[in-house]
Amino acid sequence: MPCVNEPGTPREQDLLGKAFMNLRPKAVVQIEKVEKWFGRTNALEGITLTVRPGDFMVLLGRNGAGKSTLLRVMARMLKPNSGKVEICGFDVRHDPERVRQRLGFVAHSSYLYRHLTARENLRFFARLYNLENIDQKIQEALGWVGLEQSADRQVLGFSRGMQQRLAIARATLHRPEILLMDEPFSGLDLEAAELLTQWMKSFVSAAKTIVMATHDLEQGLSGVNRWVFLEKGRIEKELTGDFQIIRERYKQFLRERKGELS
Numbered sequence: 001m002p003c004v005n006e007p008g009t010p011r012e013q014d015l016l017g018k019a020f021m022n023l024r025p026k027a028v029v030q031i032e033k034v035e036k037w038f039g040r041t042n043a044l045e046g047i048t049l050t051v052r053p054g055d056f057m058v059l060l061g062r063n064g065a066g067k068s069t070l071l072r073v074m075a076r077m078l079k080p081n082s083g084k085v086e087i088c089g090f091d092v093r094h095d096p097e098r099v100r101q102r103l104g105f106v107a108h109s110s111y112l113y114r115h116l117t118a119r120e121n122l123r124f125f126a127r128l129y130n131l132e133n134i135d136q137k138i139q140e141a142l143g144w145v146g147l148e149q150s151a152d153r154q155v156l157g158f159s160r161g162m163q164q165r166l167a168i169a170r171a172t173l174h175r176p177e178i179l180l181m182d183e184p185f186s187g188l189d190l191e192a193a194e195l196l197t198q199w200m201k202s203f204v205s206a207a208k209t210i211v212m213a214t215h216d217l218e219q220g221l222s223g224v225n226r227w228v229f230l231e232k233g234r235i236e237k238e239l240t241g242d243f244q245i246i247r248e249r250y251k252q253f254l255r256e257r258k259g260e261l262s
Helices: 010-018 067-074 096-102 118-128 134-144 160-171 190-205 243-261
Strands: 029-038 041-051 056-060 082-087 103-106 178-182 209-214 226-231 234-239
Touching (some): 041 234, 067 082, 067 209, 082 096, 096 103, 118 134, 118 160, 160 190, 190 209, 226 243, 234 243
Parallel strands (some): 056 226, 103 178, 178 209
Antiparallel strands (some): 029 041, 029 082, 226 234
């Protein structure tokens, strides 16, 4: 479900291409002064963030910095104590169904049914979304992540990388505009990580949006245009630039925080 209406004819598509930046909404995610508490622990403190169409944003920070909590607030899995979150202009509190249609979420754990096949897993989730042409959408999703040859295998026999690709197929089955990803490289070997990186670049190249959380940058990332550093539930820095430069800045950031604790 797109954030803006898509034109149908080739001429309409050409006109849209020429003025695309003006026609698209200024933000696909708008977060204003969000606070989230767990008991006396302030997990998110005054978070304000704008995510635009086509952004590939990475949330960086140590474990407990608030990255996963922020993603779950965006995905309506957690309710903030205060503040406002809009997805494609829809308030997550008042328009949950419209928000759900526009979001996909890939959690740290795959949450797949291991004794079902890949196809059966996707069929189950397709019905939850009340999708039409289910078989066609399933086949397209499996092909997009390179699992068409494993469609009828049980998930319990899948490698971690294959499970992650199936989780992505599930999260994008309804063709969302925004994909949220929590530590997607965790447990992947180098080949699987490279496949995932290429897939993410392909996703954002279609003017869609990714917000990804990770705590380390050992896995090289390309195509990222925004890097957000979090610490103790606050946004400390936002940077743009080459991956190698960002990685060094992040290492310095972690050293400084470690020094503050010593």
